[in-house]
Amino acid sequence: MKATSPLHRVVIIGAGFGGLEAARHLGHQPVDVTVIDRSNHHVFQPLLYQVAGAALDISQIAWPIRHVLRRFKNVTTLMAEVDGVDTTAKTVRLTDGKRIPYDTLVIATGATHAYFGHDEWAQFAPGLKTLGDALSIRQHLLTVFEQAEREPDPDKRQKLQTFVVIGAGATGVELACTIAELALEEMPGDFRHADTRTARVIVVEAASRVLSSFPEPLSDYVLKTMEHIGVTVMLNCPVTECHADGVVCNDKRIDAGAVFWAAGVRASPAAQWLNVPADRAGRVKVEGDLHVAAHPDIFVIGDTALVEQENGKPVPGLAPAAKQQGQYVAELIKARLHNRPAPRPFRYRNYGNLSTIGKHTAVVDFGKVKLRGRVAWAMWALAHIYFLIGVRNRLMVALNWLWLYIKGDRGARIILSRKS
């Protein structure tokens, strides 16, 4: 690995949890780092469902990438879209035709929702991966309630006030619970004709339990809690049709005013860019030190990478895993530059798995210790506020949650339209 420019050039594609962490750990180092992202901001994805549910506003969970990296004078941020990598010339190709040369490349481009071969469902069942997605879902959700208020026919009104969430992973559970709490607890007093307490929130899941990444006893607890909040859960119920008026699963038709997708993700097209094989979810299989076989100068991290653990299972697609990988790659690049021995292969340290179910309950899996209920919820809330960037946003989110919990009042119930 010889530097061909005065400084070794590291290009990082994607400023999610993995890419941003890699950039930070290469800050103030004798390397020339370029971070390329198609948007101008880093998003705290674990709270995206709260933007969709109108509890938080966009700026509270998003930061301009160049501002976060401002103090690292060796790091340049480019807002641009990548459409390929030339591994021979060692350049990244942008959609505007420009090429950015690299000595070492880190691909951290994440994942997007996948419709299992039914891309036409995307228009009827928007997914939740970006701020734009969250705002679309918020608009759709709030607009349906406004339509119901104006609808004189009670059957049509009930259909409008039926919400289907496809998928009972963490995002699906969180989204469904926040919609249920909005409709059943917080909004009834705001409407005069429609009774939002009659709204139905239905989660349809192909598997036999909710939150399948958690141990089975916790899944049972989550299911009961969801039902207590007012969410209907339909298990063993794979969706076979999805259209403007609802979904079909197990030959049962469910009419709905809005359908949201939280069922599957697919890695970004890094495998195509590199012309290397991918697994079924589009992930690039990487070696123990996260480089791509045959390309020692290219690393793939986060949701785009398939990293096998000692137990044979892949590292999960979670924020802490991506951050650990970002830091690992930065340390490895520094070791190479300073001719220090390479670090030992990457090992994912699982500090625990958290998921929240509504406003009062969460489940936490620390491996040996498992928690649920209000104490788990407090841990979830503290952890999420802690991992936000900056004191202001922590205060803002805490303040918004305080109001939501004490007064049942969400801060961001704003429908934006061309005319509004």
Add this chain to the structure above:
Amino acid sequence: MKATSPLHRVVIIGAGFGGLEAARHLGHQPVDVTVIDRSNHHVFQPLLYQVAGAALDISQIAWPIRHVLRRFKNVTTLMAEVDGVDTTAKTVRLTDGKRIPYDTLVIATGATHAYFGHDEWAQFAPGLKTLGDALSIRQHLLTVFEQAEREPDPDKRQKLQTFVVIGAGATGVELACTIAELALEEMPGDFRHADTRTARVIVVEAASRVLSSFPEPLSDYVLKTMEHIGVTVMLNCPVTECHADGVVCNDKRIDAGAVFWAAGVRASPAAQWLNVPADRAGRVKVEGDLHVAAHPDIFVIGDTALVEQENGKPVPGLAPAAKQQGQYVAELIKARLHNRPAPRPFRYRNYGNLSTIGKHTAVVDFGKVKLRGRVAWAMWALAHIYFLIGVRNRLMVALNWLWLYIKGDRGARIILSRKS
């Protein structure tokens, strides 16, 4: 004025400052009130330029109308667009064909930007009247800086970093100053290639002074302060052309990366709905008690109304004037209902005119007393925080300003795109 339903029906079109104030003062009264607005939220327009300038986020200056009016059980909120009024049948016609009957009608539909017969300029020079407008301007502004960072040609980069604001009224002055402070003070450290300190912000104004609603000595002070902040002001400079690359005024071509419109407003089409004459700005001339001649049951208030004062000048199109008119009409309706004598004709009480110039200075005109500088700024800030709705939003805005002033760090520099 005889009630044709069990309760007298008041329909209020528009939930800006005037309409919302009227609805609140009719709350808990023996009348059936319906508030119709095409958006679901009330906007605090005086701070809209801060959303455009990425200092505040949308939810901090906007509230769901139905939530604000939630406690008044006699008030129904409808999100719908009005396309006419049938004064014979006494109904309001919605764009979906529905009709809403009224006994008394209050039209408070505000104003929109006007391009003086050049509607084709709207695409090149967006104005600032709604949250959607503010977000568009924010996107445009932030995107131009991102383009400049990627532009290798210094001339093109300088053109990109040139911003033209058309009009030197309060909105134009505030918008120009916030763009200048963003580019010249706060953002330079974030970029590596482009030097945002070389950005130019130009205000072009057809009249001979800025803020012409203020006394002349204050205008001179504002002009000097703007120049000190780094804004170039071109007076006596009417715009004659406006296109994708900039503007032309006094036969001088100014190339720009972005052009914003703050030059003129036009009242909403209430005059057409009622088939009554309007003045040049589209306003409906109303009688001393704000009703429309020949329609004693129809009131027009706020920016849509032309209300003459004793000195012959019209009541200015300001938030306090609209609120006073909203309250006045509510009191008048209550007096009629209870067969009390009608209140005396409406009289605008001018409690002072405030405008801010950048982060440290404002001008205040109390009539006899005139203030400028930091004390005026503090009064401006306190007044604006006071008039926000709800403790949470006051805290949020105060917190955002604190960070902006102490750390030069804006909270909402987020570019939203379909893909972001």
